[in-house]
Amino acid sequence: MVTADGHSAPAAVQVRQTAMRSHRCGDPRLADAGETVTVCGWVAHRRQHGQSLQFIDLRDYSGVIQCVVDGTVDVRSEYVLKITGLVTERPEGTVNEALATGQVELRDCKVEVLSVAKPPPFPLDDRADNVDESTRLTFRYLDLRRERMQRNLRIRSTVLAAIRTALSPLGFVEVETPLLMPSTPEGAREFIVPSRQFPGSFYALPQSPQLFKQLLMVGGADRYFQFARCLRDEDLRADRQYEFTQLDLEMSFVDQQDVLDVITSAVLAATEAITGGPVPPVETMTWQHAMDRYGVDKPDLRFGMELVELTEVFAGSGFKAFAGVGAVKGIRVPGGSASHNRKALDTLTDTAKKLGAKGLVWMRVGAAGALESPVAKFLSEAELAGIVEKTEAREGDLLLLVADEWTTACEVLGQLRNSLGRPPAGEGGFRFVWVVDFPQFVGIDKETGRPKPGHHPFTRPHPDDLDKLETEPLQVRSRAYDLVLNGWELGSGSIRIHEPELQQRIFDLIGISREEADRRFGFFLTPFGYGAPPHGGFAFGIDRLVASLAGEENIREVIAFPKTQSGLDPLTGAPTRVDERQLKELGVRVVAAVPPA
Known part of the structure; x- marks a missing residue:
């Protein structure tokens, strides 16, 4: 296995030995006690003990070693030194557990100054x-x-x-x-x-x-x-x-x-x-599923708070804000009632509006599933019970609901989900997910009236949707896919179009004529006439x-x-x-x- 310092164990032995040094600063261990070694590096810290003893912490990329020097040597922070000394077990009570070399130190040290240094403009530590x-x-x-x-x-x-x-x-x-x-x-x-x-x-x-x-x-x-x-x-x-x-x-x-x-x-x-x-194994989900459940096409799977579909709960609702909209969706913030006072809830509502929603409905969950909300009085008992059931709400939770077009409801709640629940980088492990079946087109250009490609125009449409290209282009899926890690899109790719005829169908749809295609992409498209593999x-x-x-x-x-x-x-x-x-x-x-x- 390759270790985090960039070397396997045998390679580390080879790279540390040079004409100037026998070990890296981070190498000496208790098993090396009694061996004379030479290390090179920068002065991380220097401590003078009276006139007769000096402690120098020498640092290179591999770590730090404490060197005990008899007498006084005129060195300062970031001086570059070559030190030869005897690996010795540290006295009882002086072991430094924070260092990999913390059980040993170098004694009887000979110090050679290789380079002097000005004081650095900031401390070279945390x-x-x-x-x-x-x-x-x-x-x-x-x-x-x-x-x-x-x-x-x-x-x-x-x-x-x-x-x-x-x-x-x-x-x-x-x-x-x-x-x-x-x-x-x-x-x-x-x-x-x-x-x-x-x-x-x-x-x-x-x-x-x-x-x-x-x-x-x-x-x-x-x-x-x-x-x-x-x-x-x-x-x-x-x-x-x-x-x-x-x-x-x-x-x-x-x-x-x-x-x-x-x-x-x-x-x-x-x-x-x-x-x-x-x-953990890399999961795979469709773009539709990612948007429906996470509100983004680059979902972070390290935490829950998934979007819940509530549209059916409000079918035929008398509450105008929820009636006749494209979708009603919600998220449950576990224990969120206590951490969100009215000012915090107003801020969430303003955020939702800035993201494109008409508004945001919040509900605090009380004992026995009772819902406290400014809109609770406008909802039927069946609707309130349906909300609790679908969201699996528990006492102390906070529910956030958006009623709007499907895309807006998903995207707004997806942004709120991330801002409220996403762990910091480095926490929660590594959760990879493939997102597949992206839309081939992502809307209609207002100026040209033509569909806009969701990826580059050389992306292959899904074979099951080829008959919809000219009639229902926005319903066509593509053979495009993204790899996501902890909510970051790492990259994207696709199966390509390799047939000139299919490529021209796509160009025709987005308004690129044969003449324009030849002018802009001729050097790329001409070779495809000589036999291109899938x-x-x-x-x-x-x-x-x-x-x-x-x-x-x-x-x-x-x-x-x-x-x-x-x-x-x-x-x-x-x-x-x-x-x-x-x-x-x-x-x-x-x-x-x-x-x-």
Whole structure:
């Protein structure tokens, strides 16, 4: 098994021994007592005991070792030292259980200063978690020395190694696709690169290797993967950066379940490499089920509070707010009555309205299932009893109900469910779920009157729904699927369209003529006329997977050199102005310059 420090046990012995050191700082154990070792690292702490004794805690990525130095050595925090000493059992009462090396220390130490250091701008321990993020990123090379950051980097490395190990025996070939490609602006906003040799023409940086990996299938590669660097000029947030890494994969002569099985084996191998034990099986549910029960297409299965269908309870109701609507749904917040006073309930109601609901009905559950609510007087005894029965309400619970169109009722309660019950990252284990059978189209474009694709236009419709394409497009399911972990969408994929005739049917539906398709996608579509295999694939975000496994809420904590949420890089100062000579050479003129904030 690969451990969280990125090495198997034999490999750790090999990497720690170099010309300068015999052990890493975190290696010595009680079994090494009596052995003389040499360690190298940074001074984490230094304590002077009178004139004759000094304690130095030396740190590298593997851990910390206490070194007892006779006399005084002029060293300070973050100095880089080489220390040779005798591994000795610590005296009784001085064992440090918080350290893996806490039963031993180095004595009779010889100290060599390899590098001096200025005082760091913030403490390089857990206290740095409270330091302003821009300061941490400005001095990222110091921030990376911390145990938390070293752990995250090695978790990331372990995940990548485990995925490669899982895919290699399955016949996959690792191929690198271009970073400079033509613009395909129908997706997310792109980063554009001007061409020096062809002034006025531009490359785009890849949002994903989608087109190239499908061409690899046409080329007979059969099974492809890469850890692809992708770039999207979108607003940043906790789970999004301009540049990110995804596992990109494509397979020929497969159906949907084949792809799901391969990705499942890869992510479970990566997760077990970190946890060291088995992970709950990956569940599968349809998009319809996810929306009906969780109110989102990326459900967090670590907690309950599932949406309950109450529409039938109010069939023929005399309460106008519940009569004649598309759906009535509710959630039960266990023990929520005591923790939600009237002000908190008003805040929930305002939140529901901001999310698009006409309103929110709340009910406190009292003894014997009695419901306290401003609307209780408008409901019949049968309706009140039906609410209690359907929600399985208990005394002290809080019920939240939304009556609206089905989509709105689901989405509003789904957001409330997450905000009220979702555990923090790192708690509740790891719950993977496949969401399948997404809609092929997600509505009608008001300007064109044509259906809008729910995925990219090369996604294959469900074979059972092909006869509805032109007549009931919004009822057509797709062969698209998402992998979700603890409420985070890790990635998505689909079975692709490989027949030119079916592809043109989709283009016709969304308003792309043959001429426009040839102009925009000709380099991609032409090869399909030379014999394309049935194929499908998937891509998921490595940053999101690693953040979840590391118990981090923000992917910036598992990326070595990320941008801030505003898109700036405090370490390098990017983005920066470019010299006028360079712009002239590229045939580019800046017409409006706004300095970064």
